[in-house]
Amino acid sequence: MSLPRLDFLALTHNAATWPWPGKVLFACALAGLLWVVGEAWYLSPPRERLRVLEARTAALQQQLAQRVDVAAGLEVRTHQVRVMEQKAAGVLGGIHGQPEVPELLEDIARLAAANGLVVEGITVLDEQPRSFLIEQPMQIGTSGAYHDLAMFVAALGRLSRIVTVHDVALRPDGTLLHLDLLAKTYRSDAPPGLPLESAARFAYDSSSRRDPFQPLALQDERVSGRPALAPDLIRARGKLEGLATDQFEMVGTLSRGGQMFALLRAASEVYRLTVGDYLGPNHGRVKTIHEGHIELVELFPDEQGAWLERSRTLKLNVNS
Structure with missing residues (x-):
């Protein structure tokens, strides 16, 4: 048994004679077909482009919010940079323009004597040019008791000149200790800067510390x-x-x-x-x-x- 062939032309030609329910059903089916075709061919690409644009808009809004925060703190950061520049200029201006090595050697000898040390030798090394200043290194050798040596090193940092201590070596020398260190002072040709703010200076206190080299x-x-x-x-x-x-x-x-x-x-x-x-x-x-x-x-x-x-x-x- 074979099904009769459906003739759409004849079906649509006699649509005028269809009953109203049939006409409504056919209209709905035709509208649904047109909607599916339009969705597939015309609406999908614009909708995809809209999704991409919405994502890009969200990213731009996030970047805008971040830059607004940066702009809000820009004035504060600018003030901080200016303060740091003033402090850096003050440090460079506070460094003596001349090496003044003889005066510094006298200060070191006086510190050693004040702490009961014996200075075995001070060797002034060649100057080392740096980006913003010139280093003047000195090799110092001295001997004494542990606490006296510690107080001497701490006192170097309290001199009127900027003096830093490097390459500290400590070894026994009989009943005493021998200390070798590299001290560096600095000079600069920069013009005088603002006065430096006084900071708390370290002072070595031996009253609560023991000598690790002695029983x-x-x-x-x-x-x-x-x-x-x-x-x-x-x-x-x-x-x-x-x-x-x-x-x-x-x-x-x-x-x-x-x-x-x-x-x-x-x-x-x-x-x-x-x-x-x-x-x-x-x-x-x-x-x-x-x-x-x-x-x-x-x-x-x-x-x-x-x-x-x-x-x-x-x-x-x-x-x-």
Whole structure:
């Protein structure tokens, strides 16, 4: 059995005689067909372009919002840049135009003496030109006790000139320590700038720190310097004043005729001292003698040339 062939021409030719429901159904089908064809051929490409444009618009709006934020903070950033430029100009202007090496060497020698150190040598190296300034390096070698060396390095940063410390090397040198460092000062031909703001400067305090190179039993206790009268610089120095105080160790006490003596050893030789005797290169004098320690008073020149008094305690070496 075969289905009858559908003749669309005849069907549409007799459409005028169709009943109203048929006409409405045919019109709906034709409209749906036209909508599908129009959607596929005419509306899809513009809709895709619209989607791309909407995405691009969203991206542009995000960029605009970011640039608005940048523009809002531009005035603040401009002010910050100007302040930084003024500070940089002040730093360059605050650097001396001349090297003034002799004055700096005197300051370094005075700092070393103020902290009881022995300067073994200062070598002034060749200048090193940089982008905005000229470096003047100096190799410094000195020896002394650990805390004294630390106070010396900290004091270098408090000089009126800008001095930086590099390549620090520390090694034992008998009972003392030897310190090698590279110090750099700077000069510039820039015109004077604005005055620099004073910043907090580091000051080394040995009262709460121990010497990592000495056993706890041999640690000496010190207090900060106190103003004192200048010593007698023309006084004849004794034999024990030619040795650094840190080279001595207390090995015992001796009592004779109601007088107490301290026994100190240095370089395999034992010395007997009583109250008032001098010891070490810093005008040190024995203040009191006890069974387990002795107290010394030493004099040091400060950075301004005045004299300070500082106490030092040498403890008994129980292993001697």
